[in-house]
Amino acid sequence: MQSTARSFKDNVDTALADPNLQDSLSKLKVGFSERRRQAAERLPEFEALRDRARDIKNHALANLDFYLEEFERKVTALGGHVHWAPTADDARRIIADLCRSIGARTVAKSKSMVAEEIGLNEHLEALGIAPIETDLGEYIIQLRHEPPSHIIAPAVHLTKDQVADTFLEHHSKLGFTRRLTERNDLVAEARAVLRQKFLDADVGLTGANFLVAETGSSMLVTNEGNADLSNTLPRMHIVLASIEKVIPTLEDAAVLLRVLARSATGQESSAYTTLNTGPKRPGDLDGPEQYHVVILDNGRSSVLGTEMQDMLRCIRCGACMNHCPVYGAIGGHAYGWVYPGPIGAVLTPQLLGVEEAANLPNASTFCGRCESVCPVRIPLPGLMRHWREREFERHLTPKAIRQGLALWGFMARRPRLYRRMTALANRLLALLGRAEGRYRTLPLAGGWTRFRDFPAPPAGGTFHAQWRRRKP
Amino acid sequence: MSEAGSQADRAAILGSIRRALRRGPLSGAARQAVDARLADPPRGPAVGRAALAEPEKVALFCQWAEFNNATVARVAAADVPGEIVGYLARNNLPAAAAMAPSPALEALDWASQRMLTLRHGRGEGADQVSITGAFAGIAETGTLVMASGPEHPVTLNLLPDTHIVVLREGDIVGGYEEVWQRLRARYGKDAMPRTVNTITGPSRTGDIEQTIELGAHGPRRMHIVVVGG
Numbered sequence: 286m287q288s289t290a291r292s293f294k295d296n297v298d299t300a301l302a303d304p305n306l307q308d309s310l311s312k313l314k315v316g317f318s319e320r321r322r323q324a325a326e327r328l329p330e331f332e333a334l335r336d337r338a339r340d341i342k343n344h345a346l347a348n349l350d351f352y353l354e355e356f357e358r359k360v361t362a363l364g365g366h367v368h369w370a371p372t373a374d375d376a377r378r379i380i381a382d383l384c385r386s387i388g389a390r391t392v393a394k395s396k397s398m399v400a401e402e403i404g405l406n407e408h409l410e411a412l413g414i415a416p417i418e419t420d421l422g423e424y425i426i427q428l429r430h431e432p433p434s435h436i437i438a439p440a441v442h443l444t445k446d447q448v449a450d451t452f453l454e455h456h457s458k459l460g461f462t463r464r465l466t467e468r469n470d471l472v473a474e475a476r477a478v479l480r481q482k483f484l485d486a487d488v489g490l491t492g493a494n495f496l497v498a499e500t501g502s503s504m505l506v507t508n509e510g511n512a513d514l515s516n517t518l519p520r521m522h523i524v525l526a527s528i529e530k531v532i533p534t535l536e537d538a539a540v541l542l543r544v545l546a547r548s549a550t551g552q553e554s555s556a557y558t559t560l561n562t563g564p565k566r567p568g569d570l571d572g573p574e575q576y577h578v579v580i581l582d583n584g585r586s587s588v589l590g591t592e593m594q595d596m597l598r599c600i601r602c603g604a605c606m607n608h609c610p611v612y613g614a615i616g617g618h619a620y621g622w623v624y625p626g627p628i629g630a631v632l633t634p635q636l637l638g639v640e641e642a643a644n645l646p647n648a649s650t651f652c653g654r655c656e657s658v659c660p661v662r663i664p665l666p667g668l669m670r671h672w673r674e675r676e677f678e679r680h681l682t683p684k685a686i687r688q689g690l691a692l693w694g695f696m697a698r699r700p701r702l703y704r705r706m707t708a709l710a711n712r713l714l715a716l717l718g719r720a721e722g723r724y725r726t727l728p729l730a731g732g733w734t735r736f737r738d739f740p741a742p743p744a745g746g747t748f749h750a751q752w753r754r755r756k757p
Numbered sequence: 758m759s760e761a762g763s764q765a766d767r768a769a770i771l772g773s774i775r776r777a778l779r780r781g782p783l784s785g786a787a788r789q790a791v792d793a794r795l796a797d798p799p800r801g802p803a804v805g806r807a808a809l810a811e812p813e814k815v816a817l818f819c820q821w822a823e824f825n826n827a828t829v830a831r832v833a834a835a836d837v838p839g840e841i842v843g844y845l846a847r848n849n850l851p852a853a854a855a856m857a858p859s860p861a862l863e864a865l866d867w868a869s870q871r872m873l874t875l876r877h878g879r880g881e882g883a884d885q886v887s888i889t890g891a892f893a894g895i896a897e898t899g900t901l902v903m904a905s906g907p908e909h910p911v912t913l914n915l916l917p918d919t920h921i922v923v924l925r926e927g928d929i930v931g932g933y934e935e936v937w938q939r940l941r942a943r944y945g946k947d948a949m950p951r952t953v954n955t956i957t958g959p960s961r962t963g964d965i966e967q968t969i970e971l972g973a974h975g976p977r978r979m980h981i982v983v984v985g986g
């Protein structure tokens with residue numbers, strides 16, 4: 286997917302002015318976070334499970350080469366194949382070659398953020414192979430040629446009416462000519478359209494939530510059942526997963542599952558949690574003849590052993606964006622690439638480079654809610670601060686901010702000068718408009734006053750002056 | 758793609774990981790520790806609700822299954838076919854189903870239900886109703902565990918609109934860890950069936966305005982017949 290992270294500031298303006306998006310986001314704020322809170326309360330062991338989930342992922346990362354090799358050994362023993370893809374380019378090539386090896390014309394895809402990350406759909410289309418998104422949200426945005434706006438609810442930015450218009454436009458040629466108004470009718474129509482596509486597809490492509498080294502299984506968590514149709518009906522099943530998805534054992538999976546669904550949607554469990562291990566066995570009445578796992582690095586291994594390693598624990602639950610005031614105001618598209626919200630602000634500079642995504646780590650109020658809900662306790666604000674420092678060091682911050690901060694830093698290191706200057710500024714501001722209690726415009730502060738008034742300082746001098754007077 | 762090329766890619770990723778971790782392949786005590794962890798997997802923090810005794814465990818399974826939009830009936834083995842025919846009638850569904858070719862299901866007294874037409878085999882795109890067994894039930898979340906094999910095609914879990922599951926009380930366990938133990942006992946420590954589906958209620962989606970609708974791609978209705986004794 287093409288990144289627009291560079292135009293983050295413009296993206297934000299567009300998002301704030303989009304009434305449909307704002308309508309959808311207002312529902313998000315109450316929905317996911319309230320349901321997560323209730324689910325966490327229903328399970329007294331939830332906090333202990335989060336600690337353990339963090340430890341399991343840390344252990345897996347510290348022994349990542351071992352568990353990946355172990356996983357490969359088990360997959361191969363059961364008749365499957367493992368392919369290693371150092372870069373996005375390699376992964377696209379491997380998958381395209383696999384599709385062509387059986388003359389595939391269509392690929393039934395279930396939602397995979399890694400597939401978005403490597404731009405798989407565009408690549409397959411260019412080769413004349415049709416990727417069909419089967420997760421309802423992904424299907425809707427595929428019809429609309431939009432990127433996902435949330436890692437677990439890709440169409441969360443759309444209203445029901447927008448979906449109805451999209452379906453009418455695309456389904457009428459298939460004989461569905463009525464504009465639907467009820468959600469359940471929309472779901473039923475998509476089910477009918479996609480069912481036939483499933484039955485016709487040559488390849489099923491899924492992501493994986495976890496790769497279990499002990500058994501060589503890929504584990505996938507969904508609610509719709511589309512991933513299970515993808516891994517059962519077509520002749521070939523391809524799993525695309527990044528290196529950090531590997532975990533040691535099924536017992537570890539049990540711990541991670543207990544925190545994943547509750548953090549993501551507030552469910553006790555997602556409807557489908559599926560372990561796939563190798564191709565169809567002798568005597569089986571269904572299942573794919575070929576089973577392939579493509580393991581993607583794409584820059585992740587270089588994060589190991591650095592102060593940014595914690596980001597690799599992420600299990601892509603989406604809780605951090607569901608609880609983020611910035612995401613809640615601007616939605617996912619403004620972040621400009623595959624991963625939005627706090628985890629996107631940390632991951633995107635890593636995967637695309639800090640030049641491309643320099644603005645994202647600034648999209649935070651440092652309120653800390655993301656870290657407080659993250660099931661694997663990733664210190665997201667700390668990681669964002671790290672990127673801000675890198676950004677500043679590399680002179681990617683705009684000149685005005687750098688000079689302003691440098692001036693402030695110069696004065697802040699000189700307390701007497703600082704007090705003199707602030708007292709002066711305070712009196713100056715008072716002259717400018719204390720009577721009104723706010724300023725509509727202010728020299729040098731156009732960026733602020735363009736959208737809101739600047740509050741006038743209260744009478745009584747600077748904070749320092751008042752502090753000295755009131756100190757007990 | 759050349760074999761040599763893929764070996765080079767494999768070496769590149771593993772080498773990059775080891776460089777980042779500042780060590781070579783695991784050896785000595787470090788290697789023994791991870792081998793031991795795989796051989797005897799440590800469990801996570803115990804979950805109280807997964808550790809209930811017999812009658813409460815079955816009740817908890819039923820409670821969570823219903824919480825997750827399944828319906829549950831508890832009957833004796835002899836009454837299973839009658840319960841299923843009654844369920845289909847109550848929901849205005851046709852008295853026809855695709856049934857898993859499992860000896861345990863075949864052994865039930867279907868002859869007593871003359872109105873019911875059964876097809877034995879895998880699921881097909883137009884099936885309305887399927888009947889399958891289950892490898893286990895998990896009380897902790899009201900979840901069913903389906904292990905694929907000649908006696909249990911995966912398509913029966915997914916394609917029909919209505920999925921009826923016959924589950925023996927004795928196969929209901931407390932938590933996920935007990936299912937893993939049962940899988941290892943049945944298939945061996947290093948082997949697994951092609952697919953293990955753990956299924957919690959009917960298929961659903963929240964993708965339109967975050968409002969849950971049932972029956973996205975899999976079954977719209979799930980009815981669990983818990984067999985006592």
Ligand code: SF4
Nearest residue numbers: 599600602603605659
């Ligand atoms: S960073 Fe944490 S909260 Fe955010 S998606 Fe990843 S696991 Fe979930």
